[in-house]
Amino acid sequence: MFKKFCLEEISSQNQVKASVQRRIRQSIQDEYPGLETVMEDLLPKKIPLIVVKCPNHLTLVVVNNVPLFFCIRDGPYMPTLRLLHQYPNIMRRFQVDRGAIKFVLSGANIMCPGLTxxxxxxxxxxxxxxxxxxxxxxxxxxxAIGFTKMSAKDIKGINKGIGVDTMHYLNDGLWKMERLD
Structure with a gap:
């Protein structure tokens, strides 16, 4: 998703209205209840929230020029890896074996055998x-951060094919873009 992502891919940046900001905050809080205590620090009401649109149906949520969340099409908002490193317990976690590390770091999807x-x-x-x-x-x-293609029970049972679509991984374009300055 973000393999060759760069600033040139941004098509528009807009400061959102308070109502849209509330809707985004609520959506993020519903998806990640672990962030409820720090939501005011992450997405303060007094600081403008910028929504960045990119041509491939990608939306970034930016505060103080720092991308915090991304969304593909109308899917759920997902935190960037930098944010996940600050708050590691906000998402469900899968762990791959050592053999899969080099493939995941090059942007490959996570295969079921690497998880089982x-x-x-x-x-x-x-x-x-x-x-x-x-x-x-x-x-x-x-x-990495990914989107499951099948349930954990199916991954374990079928143990074949792609289990998780990789969306964002260490050293991809979004990771290298610490700020949108």
């Missing part, structure tokens, strides 16, 4: 079409 092998860990509660944080065996921080 001895080094992999699945959160059994995750349904299909949900955002998840991807961690690696033996590593402290998340290396």
């Amino acid at each position: 092998s001895p080094g992999g860990v699945l959160d059994e509660e995750v349904d299909a079409e949900r955002p998840v944080a991807i961690y690696a065996e033996g590593k402290q921080h998340a290396l």
Whole structure:
């Protein structure tokens, strides 16, 4: 998704009205209840919220020139990896084995065997079409954020094909773009 993302891909930046800002805040709070205590620090009501649109149906939520969340089409808002590193417990987590690390860091989707092998860990509660944080065996921080293609039970049962679509990973275009200055 963000492999070659850069500032030139931004088609518009708009400061949103208070009503739209409330709707975005509520949507994020509903998706990530763990952020409720820090929501005022992340998305303060007094500081303008900027919504950045890109041609490939991508929307970024930006505060103080720092991208905090992204959304593809009408899907749920997902935190950027920088935000996830600050608040690691806000998302459901999957863990891949050591063999999958180099593939995930190059933008590959996460295959079911990488999640079900001895080094992999699945959160059994995750349904299909949900955002998840991807961690690696033996590593402290998340290396990717993805969108499940099937439920955790199906990933474990079928154990074949793509389990998670990788949306954002370490060292991709969004990661390198710390600020939108």
